[in-house]
Amino acid sequence: MMDPLPIDRSRPTTRADVARLAGVSTAVVSYVVNGGPRGVAPATREKVLRAIEVLDYRPNSSARALKRGATHLLGVVVPDIENPFYAEFVGAIDAAAHSRDRSVLLALTNKDPDREYEMITNLVDHGVDGLLVLAFLHNKRSYTIADTWVPRVVIHEAAVGHAFPIVGPDLGQGTEAATRHLIDHGHRRIAYIGGAMPAPRIDFRRIAWESVLNREGIPAHAYALTTWDRRGGSEGARRLLEGEDPPTAILAGSDLIAIGALQTIHEMGRRCPEDVAVISIDGTSESQYSWPALTTVRQPFEAVSATALDTLLDPGERPASQILPMELIIRASCGC
The missing domain is CATH 3.40.50.2300 (Response regulator)
Structure with a gap:
């Protein structure tokens, strides 16, 4: 058992408080909370987790879910939701996530390179289990934020020069x-x-x-x-x-x-x-x-969303690019 150190309860518990109680550096606490980028020995990880529990340290959703090893949160990156195309895709993604016991955190980039980087960083800081990028990112650094430990799938894009799986319409x-x-x-x-x-x-x-x-x-x-x-x-x-x-x-x-x-x-x-x-x-x-x-x-909104979620959560031996067929819907404007 740990003997709690004197903590000032008039302020929120900090990462430094956790580090003091666990006898580690604040960097090690960060590695445990964020799942990287460096590994932590099992015994040290248990000390940090115990300190988090004793001090009720809750920096973000990832700290609340450390015991089960996942937050069940997925980050979805879109330029905007005023365009019905993005709105319907987000709705399909949310339905697919819900059916897989996942929740969605939405980040709007407004096609601003600085905001892109900020929003994706925020999603990673919230401990998302993966990222679905439904946007062309103008800031190329945004594609590589935490790419070594946060899986991601790019939806509806091609030829963007990254190594992440792509799922989209044909x-x-x-x-x-x-x-x-x-x-x-x-x-x-x-x-x-x-x-x-x-x-x-x-x-x-x-x-x-x-x-x-x-x-x-x-x-x-x-x-x-x-x-x-x-x-x-x-x-x-x-x-x-x-x-x-x-x-x-x-x-x-x-x-x-x-x-x-x-x-x-x-x-x-x-x-x-x-x-x-x-x-x-x-x-x-x-x-x-x-x-x-x-x-x-x-657009195959539902099929693309389901395939993207499956690829994100269970990549297996899936191809790098998965392109799904579109459906011609005949109405009046063509003369039929």
Whole structure:
């Protein structure tokens, strides 16, 4: 048994208090609490755990869970939750986590490199058992925070130059299905609206759109490079429809782009789908309640989330990259 040292109970117990009682350095206490980065001998670890119990030291969720060796908390990193795409993915991840007796801590980066690093560091400090990164991280240091002892899976990204497992949708397959659907409707002037992609990211949507048209001997019509939101879709559609050879169909790289494009089509006195057909990629709930309702290629939100959780919690012999098929959902905006 340990004889508690005099502790000032008028203030919170500190790591230094634990170190004094266990007879170790504060660094050793940190290694035990955070699970690394250095190992601690079993006997020393037991001393620290006993001191934590005696002093009721609770720096974060990891200290409360040291006895069972896990916090059952998973960190989820996203740029924002205003975009329905991220909101629906977070909902699917939360459901998948709950079914596996895990809880989720959410971190919003706002696409700010400094905030990315801060948020991921905070998640690690809270003792998360793993990280799900549903974002392109602009600060490359953010990918390597505690990567030696906190497993992570990157969702929906490709070509980011890291060694972590990737789980995401087959954007090439989904875009090919959408493009072929428009071709089957007789369209030959099929335009694409997408957003800018910072290197080393790749827009597999635009690549697949061009590839299908080339294979069918159809000239790739004009495309509009804009932003991945409603305003970008509106501006992109206006640019295309005011051109000399306006498209009869638009493939939108996201639901939000498609919603913005629909507004511009209506404002310009055009009809959808009679004058301009529209197909989107993502398949969020917003696509179902536009006017007309959008034909879309739906992201496999639930399947990707479940696969990402399984990969994070039980990596086994899984491949480094797992790409899941998308589903074409036919509604009114394509002319069906």
